[in-house]
Amino acid sequence: MPEQGPDQRAAGSTERQNRERQRPPVLGNGRRNGLHRLIRHRLVIPVLRARHPPAYTARGVSVGLALAMTPTIGVQMPMVFLAWLAVRRFRRDWDFSLLVALAWTWFSNLLTFPPLYYLFLVTGRLMLGRWDPTKDYETFTARLDAALYVEAGWLETLWGHIHNLFEQFGLPMFVGCLPWAILSGWIGYVWTLRYLRRRAARRALRREPAHVPQGATQEEGQAARAWHADATG
Numbered sequence: 001m002p003e004q005g006p007d008q009r010a011a012g013s014t015e016r017q018n019r020e021r022q023r024p025p026v027l028g029n030g031r032r033n034g035l036h037r038l039i040r041h042r043l044v045i046p047v048l049r050a051r052h053p054p055a056y057t058a059r060g061v062s063v064g065l066a067l068a069m070t071p072t073i074g075v076q077m078p079m080v081f082l083a084w085l086a087v088r089r090f091r092r093d094w095d096f097s098l099l100v101a102l103a104w105t106w107f108s109n110l111l112t113f114p115p116l117y118y119l120f121l122v123t124g125r126l127m128l129g130r131w132d133p134t135k136d137y138e139t140f141t142a143r144l145d146a147a148l149y150v151e152a153g154w155l156e157t158l159w160g161h162i163h164n165l166f167e168q169f170g171l172p173m174f175v176g177c178l179p180w181a182i183l184s185g186w187i188g189y190v191w192t193l194r195y196l197r198r199r200a201a202r203r204a205l206r207r208e209p210a211h212v213p214q215g216a217t218q219e220e221g222q223a224a225r226a227w228h229a230d231a232t233g
Contacts, residue, residue: 042106043103043107046099046103047061047100047196050097050100054196054200056095057097057100057192058188058189058190058192058196059094059095059096059189060096060097060098060100060101060104061100061101061188061192062185062188062189062192063084064100064101064103064104065107065184065187065188066182066185067079067105067181068104068105068106068108069107069108069180069181070108070174071117071162071165071174073108076105076108077102080101080102081098084098084101104188114141114144115137117140117144117165118140120172120173120177121140121169121172123176124171124172124174124175124176124177125172126176127176128171128172130172143169146164146168147164147167147168147169
């Protein structure tokens with residue numbers, strides 16, 4: 001095989017670098033683990049640390065997740081606080097965990113809100129009979145970036161975001177978020193309630209000693225204790 005000259009080696013190196021640049025990024029184990037830890041810290045741990053009845057915590061997840069599924073990023077936490085005040089004033093039986101609800105508004109964040117907003121827009125267009133297949137996701141994200149670019153104070157920026165979203169995408173985005181907000185709130189409530197009740201039942205069972213029938217052999221006693229450990233693990 002003939003030896004390559006300097007120019008050929010340089011061209012080969014440049015070609016390999018170009019292929020590396022064009023290769024799609026892969027989410028490594030470190031990044032996946034970091035994302036998993038972030039989700040657990042932001043969403044799961046507030047639920048696990050709650051010291052209230054399961055229904056109280058589940059209502060917090062429901063409210064936070066429902067408001068997260070609306071095109072109101074930036075004002076979702078104030079909206080949760082206002083909802084909490086209104087519930088405590090008018091419907092005490094609907095009271096919910098404010099901290100858990102605030103935590104679950106994080107479901108809509110800088111990484112997730114562009115596809116969520118596009119989902120709201122597509123859903124709203126279908127609901128209103130205004131489907132337009134020519135408007136793809138790339139065009140949407142470009143318009144969304146322009147709509148959310150506001151240089152002003154905090155309140156002016158929040159108002160500018162909502163005003164620009166309505167001006168750019170109209171009623172479909174705000175209509176399309178409603179079924180997703182209702183569905184997400186319901187799923188969040190049911191899942192959290194079932195999970196916390198099962199967790200409480202396992203913890204209660206773990207505190208009870210394994211029941212070994214009187215007169216049982218050593219092997220039967222070991223089997224009973226092993227079953228108890230599996231049931232409470």
